[in-house]
Amino acid sequence: MAQPRILVTGAGGIAGVNFVRALRASSRHYYIAGTDYNRFHLEYPDVDARYQTPRHDDRSFVSTVAKIVRRESIDFLHPQPSSEALVISLRREEVDARVFLPPGGLMKKAQDKLVSQRILEKAKVPVAATMALRRDLDVGAAFKLLGRPLWVRARHGAGGRLSLLCNTPQEAEHWVKLWALRGVKVSEMILQEYLPGRNVAWDSVWKDGRLITSYARERLEYPFKHVSPSGITGTPSVARTVHDRKINDVSVSAVRALGKSPNGAYSVDLKESTTGVFCVTEVDAGKFHTTMPLWGLAAFKILRMPWYANLADLYVRIGLGEEIPGSIPQTNLIPAGYYLLRDMDVGAFLWREDGWKRRLL
Ligand SMILES: Nc1ncnc2c1ncn2[C@@H]1O[C@H](COP(=O)(O)OP(=O)(O)O)[C@@H](O)[C@H]1O
Numbered sequence: 001m002a003q004p005r006i007l008v009t010g011a012g013g014i015a016g017v018n019f020v021r022a023l024r025a026s027s028r029h030y031y032i033a034g035t036d037y038n039r040f041h042l043e044y045p046d047v048d049a050r051y052q053t054p055r056h057d058d059r060s061f062v063s064t065v066a067k068i069v070r071r072e073s074i075d076f077l078h079p080q081p082s083s084e085a086l087v088i089s090l091r092r093e094e095v096d097a098r099v100f101l102p103p104g105g106l107m108k109k110a111q112d113k114l115v116s117q118r119i120l121e122k123a124k125v126p127v128a129a130t131m132a133l134r135r136d137l138d139v140g141a142a143f144k145l146l147g148r149p150l151w152v153r154a155r156h157g158a159g160g161r162l163s164l165l166c167n168t169p170q171e172a173e174h175w176v177k178l179w180a181l182r183g184v185k186v187s188e189m190i191l192q193e194y195l196p197g198r199n200v201a202w203d204s205v206w207k208d209g210r211l212i213t214s215y216a217r218e219r220l221e222y223p224f225k226h227v228s229p230s231g232i233t234g235t236p237s238v239a240r241t242v243h244d245r246k247i248n249d250v251s252v253s254a255v256r257a258l259g260k261s262p263n264g265a266y267s268v269d270l271k272e273s274t275t276g277v278f279c280v281t282e283v284d285a286g287k288f289h290t291t292m293p294l295w296g297l298a299a300f301k302i303l304r305m306p307w308y309a310n311l312a313d314l315y316v317r318i319g320l321g322e323e324i325p326g327s328i329p330q331t332n333l334i335p336a337g338y339y340l341l342r343d344m345d346v347g348a349f350l351w352r353e354d355g356w357k358r359r360l361l
């Protein structure tokens, strides 16, 4: 295909902007159209055509995307936000373009942190001990069973939605009740054993059950952490690549536990327990973590790694049905010890502790 035509939805989000930017660095020329529901953010990505769409939960979202696909003769569709990827995967036959997504049913299970925790636990993948809340709010029992402090969080959503570290049953109860007053069902909240250790992201690409490649990085800082009660703000301002067999093994088993034949991008989040065990807090099936295309871009452009290190490019080529060389390392794709430093209005740097530094953005 001389000039594949790509549509990226949610292209105005930071992850979408990063994805488009990484495709632009490819030796191949892509025609790229982008959509977003926010008309201001739609101005951010470097796309050839922009379309404002309704939100993913609007009845006309999928039909609007399908119309753009037809009008732009799109070959490959990449829905970037998990919420948009889910509805498109569930209704993929309505859209006349290739996608590279896990089945919708699998994505739905993965996007429910209680359901996925139970699946992983059953498959003996390390996870935080978790209690679901019923309407009668058995918070006291959770503290007796799971210890203290506890991590309270929502079953759905991203960016650490409604999460809070609670030291006492009273704190947890108030937190859950506050959100119930604001319309969040009590059954939407879960209580988890607190995992105090290292915070790690493992990003991977799979094709028909085969792990194509992956790398891991430790999150060291979140931007604007002081404005969030939990300190989590979604995507890190400082992260460092790590090579760790345990992280790789746990992540691979987590992805496999969710479905026999993983396909597409899978982003796994892990946090270390008090006893130093890496526990999986989330398997985002079908999702490029926000900085995954940025790490790929850094590996390709700054570290001068082969084309496949540009993960967005690799993912699109596999999604277009192209043959992929067998020589790609399945794990530890990016060398260890590189830091990605980024923040609003600051740009982005690749940095090493020996003082080596390159500007990425
Ligand atoms: N049980 C837990 N104990 C401590 N921190 C947690 C726990 N669960 C999640 N977190 C923190 O919250 C962050 C966001 O949670 P995650 O599972 O990735 O869901 P999402 O990204 O969808 O909000 C994690 O990276 C981790 O730092």
Ligand SMILES: [Mg+2]
Residues within 6 Å of the ligand: 159, 269, 282
């Ligand atoms: Mg996450």
